[in-house]
Amino acid sequence: MTWHPTRTAALQRLEQFLPRSGRAYAERRNHDSGPGARPEVSGLSPYIRYRMIAESDVLAAVTSRHSQAAAEKFIQEVCWRTYWKGWLEQRPDVWRHYCRDVQTIERPPGYAAAVEGRTGIDCFDAWAQELVETGYLHNHARMWFASIWVFTLKLPWQLGADWFLRHLLDGDPASNTLSWRWVAGLQTVGKTYLARADNIERYTQGRFQPQGLASVAVPLPADPPVAMRPLPLQAPLPTGPVALLVTEEDLSPELTADRIAVLDQPVERGAAPLVTRFIAGALDDAATRLGATTGRPVERVAIADIAAWANGLPIVSAYAPVGPAQSAVFGPQIHWQRRAWDSAAWPHAKRGFFQFREQIASLLRDAGIGPRQPTLFETR
Helix, strand or coil: CCCCCCHHHHHHHHHHHHHHCCHHHHHHCCCCCCCCCCCCCCCCHHHHHCCCCCHHHHHHHHHHHCCCCCCHHHHHHHHHHHHHHHHHHCCHHHHHHHHHHHHHCCCCCCHHHHHCCCCCCHHHHHHHHHHHHHCCCCHHHHHHHHHHHHHHCCCCHHHHHHHHHHHCCCCCHHHHHHHHHHHHCCCCCCCCCCCCHHHHHHHCCCCCCCCCCCCCCCCCCCCCCCCCCCCCCCCCCCCCCCEEEECCCCCCCCCCCCEEEEECCCCCCCCCHHHHHHHHHHHHHHHHHHHHHHCCCEEEECHHHHHHHHCCCCEEEECCCCCHHHHHHCCCCEEEECCHHHHHHHHHCCCCHHHHHCCHHHHHHHCCCCCCCCCCCCCC
């Protein structure tokens, strides 16, 4: 499975996946047949991550092909990404503490063998090598990998999350950080995920028979609770001429402007070359597309030159969620605009996903997606 960093490629992959996005996905989504075509999953995550295609676009396409009942599992999978972003947006200190830990925790013995795929655990080593070579792992493999990292190899979860974030093409600060916390028993306090050899063998079609895995997953010591903050108020769009700044966080912005610029390079995050090239290609594609669709010249601008480029015009930009891009670009000179989907969904991400799930039907309805009287996602 390969990814070309263009919206055209994203739409083609979505179209190819649509026939399998209903019951076929629900039945096979946990199976990992290995590197290659991977028919079990959509492969859309790198495109959704940088919003070359938006969550709402994907959901609309899927529900136009399948009933919500048939596509329930895939709809939920897409909504997990929205949920994680909303949860972290209201608890940004979790991200700050994680970043601090990554900088201060020493690499313990065993770290190098883990990231180089030299542990002797067949599946783990294969996944480590696959991630470095392709920038991708099946979601189920990510959970197994994280569990082995934490409970079998006894390595700090923060270092595993950091390594994932730097190598995943779809590496998302919220989804990645909070998923690792969940495996370790920190996100839902006391609830861990244990990788079992029989489960791995079954869902990899016998490709692996790992030995020596931990038989228990004792939750890591709970972090001190962090305070929730209200979601930032949506700033009104300035009146009159504006300048649109496009960052890698949203490469299909729902905004128009008199002047347009796309960042000239990816925000620095210590990413692997494979990831950096993908983001750079996606930025190039966004600049080309916006020039074609708006009929306006699209400039490329460095972060340090944003104010000079705007030349006094108010700057608007699609909202950059908690993460490296927000830290690098965020400032009072920019009028951040959240997508309607995020503004509607994020306030429901205050607690666990099951409470959020109860709102999915109304979120779809209010976004004009699917039938007007949905009956799905009720508490089971």
